[in-house]
Amino acid sequence: MxxxxxxxxxxxxxxxxxxxxxxxxxxxxxxxxxxxxxxxxxxxxxxxxxxxxxxxxxxSKEDILIDAIASMLDEVNEKLFAFAEEFARRGGSTDEIVDYIWQFMSDRLFYVTMEYLPETRHNADFKARLVPVVKRFHAGLDAIWSALARQKGAPEDHTRLVMNTTMCVVRGMIAQTILRDDQGYYAQMLTFWKSEVRRLFPSPDKPASEPQLNVTSANGALS
Amino acid sequence: MxxxxxxxxxxxxxxxxxxxxxxxxxxxxxxxxxxxxxxxxxxxxxxxxxxxxxxxxxxSKEDILIDAIASMLDEVNEKLFAFAEEFARRGGSTDEIVDYIWQFMSDRLFYVTMEYLPETRHNADFKARLVPVVKRFHAGLDAIWSALARQKGAPEDHTRLVMNTTMCVVRGMIAQTILRDDQGYYAQMLTFWKSEVRRLFPSPDKPASEPQLNVTSANGALS
DNA sequence: ATAAACAAACCGACTTGACTGTTCGTAAAA
DNA sequence: TTTTACGAACAGTCAAGTCGGTTTGTTTAT
Incomplete structure (x- = not known):
């Protein structure tokens, strides 16, 4: 045997x-x-x-779900912290952050989230056990936002606002992908949003008072 | 009789x-x-x-759901058309549009959407029957975007891009409300977004400090 | 060291409950 | 009467939780 x-x-x-x-x-x-x-x-x-x-x-089944979701979010969380650290050390671009957010959100995370999210609206126990997990996740995000703020020399609250909005844009886009299959639509929107974020975080050496600079750098930006 | x-x-x-x-x-x-x-x-x-x-x-149950959802969306659609018409005639502000979107999306629509949206990922028949309904809904939205474009004298594609992004921001925010209860957070984000939209649609008589980006040409080569 | 005693991991069957679809029968309108 | 709208009971399905039993690993007594 x-x-x-x-x-x-x-x-x-x-x-x-x-x-x-x-x-x-x-x-x-x-x-x-x-x-x-x-x-x-x-x-x-x-x-x-x-x-x-x-x-x-x-x-119970609920225990399994909570455990699995918590595990998933914590796993993403670790990767976020790692990315934030490496990003701050390397000095990445805002474009890169937007791309990264889109990437890890599209790669299952938000689709899975959309599966269990409605349940939390109707299951108080489920929600109560999920909230602390989600808060840990938000802490991970804030780590990136802080890293970005330090690097760009931007105020933390402003950075958080813009980046949280970015998260919302991405969430909304991914939700829409379910019923709207239009690759160009999302690519265009992502490009637009990257240019917005770029403008909202003007480089110290390259002031954003010149809009043409932004557009030019938008076309020639590394991606 | x-x-x-x-x-x-x-x-x-x-x-x-x-x-x-x-x-x-x-x-x-x-x-x-x-x-x-x-x-x-x-x-x-x-x-x-x-x-x-x-x-x-x-x-079947599915028939009931499809019929109810289609009915709901068509109902919202009618209201959207009415709003667009009245808005164009009256000459409203972009702030107003953002508020209106937030309002009708928060008022059940997107919460209900989040309930059936995941189902469409796993039920091909359900999805196939829902797609045309959703397309009608998008047409209703485009009516508002066109009205806004005409009124502001902005290009239609630019308007659509900004407004569709607005929809995504709102979708993402509403999704987040389920697990994050923070009224100030959403109020702040909405205020921020309104200022963004305002900037992206400069008044003709009072040109904004920054001209609008030519976003449509910036993403021509995207997949 | 080894074998018995114990605990943890694992399995399969049973029970209960809920839900969908169906098949009748009844009442109202044409 | 015929058709349409509606109601009540039935049958098949499926999933979650429970429970007794088996296997695998760990501890302990000899």
């Missing part, structure tokens, strides 16, 4: 691996099948274990 | 009234209970009739 079996894992390892598989499977099912179609049966199938095993680790 | 109340209605009247009640109840349940909690049992209860009666008018 020990043929091809994995080397003996410790209970803790076994548990951690299984939990990770469940979390990953949950997000995957949530993304691919949607909230109402996310069943514990399917999560178990994707995770490659029995439903009974899941009940050992989680006492 | 049945002018009376419940007495002596014609079949067509009876049917139309019932359909209207079902539509209204569907949107209400969708808004208050959420997509996954929207059952035909509850819709029937709210509409004040039996489930069997609904099956006479609709052959």
């Amino acid at each position: 020990a043929v091809g079996k994995k080397t003996a894992r410790t209970q803790e390892e076994r548990s951690a691996e299984t939990l990770a598989r469940i979390r990953q499977a949950t997000i995957e099912v949530l993304y691919k099948k949607g909230f109402s179609r996310t069943s514990t049966v399917e999560i178990a199938a994707v995770a490659g274990l029995s439903r009974g095993a899941m009940t050992h680790h989680f006492s | 049945a002018v009376g109340k419940k007495t002596a209605r014609t079949q067509e009247e009876r049917s139309a009234e019932t359909l209207a009640r079902i539509r209204q109840a569907t949107i209400e349940v969708l808004y208050k209970k959420g997509f996954s909690r929207t059952s035909t049992v509850e819709i029937a209860a709210v509409a004040g009739l039996s489930r069997g009666a609904m099956t006479h008018h609709f052959s």
Whole structure:
């Protein structure tokens, strides 16, 4: 029976691996099948274990979802912190930030968010357990905004305002992608928004009082 | 000529009234209970009739939803057209438009949208039947954008871009209201955005300090 | 060191409840 | 009467939670 079996894992390892598989499977099912179609049966199938095993680790479906979502957001959070740090050290452009936001939001995050977001409107317990998680996520975002503010020498509150608006623009765009399939539409809007952000964060060496400079740099900007 | 109340209605009247009640109840349940909690049992209860009666008018739950959503969007559409016309005649401000968008989007529309939007990602038939409805809705929006463009003497494509971005900002903000309860946050963002739009539509008599960007030519090569 | 005792991880079946679609039957209008 | 609007009960499905049992890893006594 020990043929091809994995080397003996410790209970803790076994548990951690299984939990990770469940979390990953949950997000995957949530993304691919949607909230109402996310069943514990399917999560178990994707995770490659029995439903009974899941009940050992989680006492309810809601527990599984909360855990998976928290895990997902924390994971993104770590990447955000890493990006912020590297961005500040390197001295990146605002265009880059907008692109980065669009990228990680489009890559599942906001689609998954749109799956569980409505649930929080109708499930007070679910919402209460999610709010602290989301607050941690916002803290991660603020880290980037602060890094940007320091680098550009812009006031923090102004930076936060502009960047939070950027987040909203991206959220709205991604929501629209579901029923409006028009690549050019989003590309154009993203370009427009990047030029707006650029203008709102004028480079110290290149004052933005000259609008032509902005337009020119918009065309020739690195991307 | 049945002018009376419940007495002596014609079949067509009876049917139309019932359909209207079902539509209204569907949107209400969708808004208050959420997509996954929207059952035909509850819709029937709210509409004040039996489930069997609904099956006479609709052959499936999906039919009910599609019909109700289409009805809701068409209703908003009519109001949008009316607003656009009155706005053009009167000569309103861009601030007013932003406020109006925020208002009708916050007032149920986008919350309801967020309920059924994920479903369209996982139900091809549902999506196919919804796309034309949404396109009509977009046409209604374009009517306002055109009215604004004419009034401000701005290019139509530029106007559409800015206003569609406005829609995205508002969508993103409303999505965020679900998990972030911070009235000041949204008020500030809305104020900021209004100032942005104001700047992007300089009054002809009082030119803005910065000419508008030629955004449409800046993104011609995008995918 | 090894085997028994224990605990954790895992599995499969059962129970309950809710929901959709269907199939009748009844009342109102044409 | 015929058609249309409406109602009540039924049947099939499916998902969540529960529970007894099995396997795997850990501890302890000898």
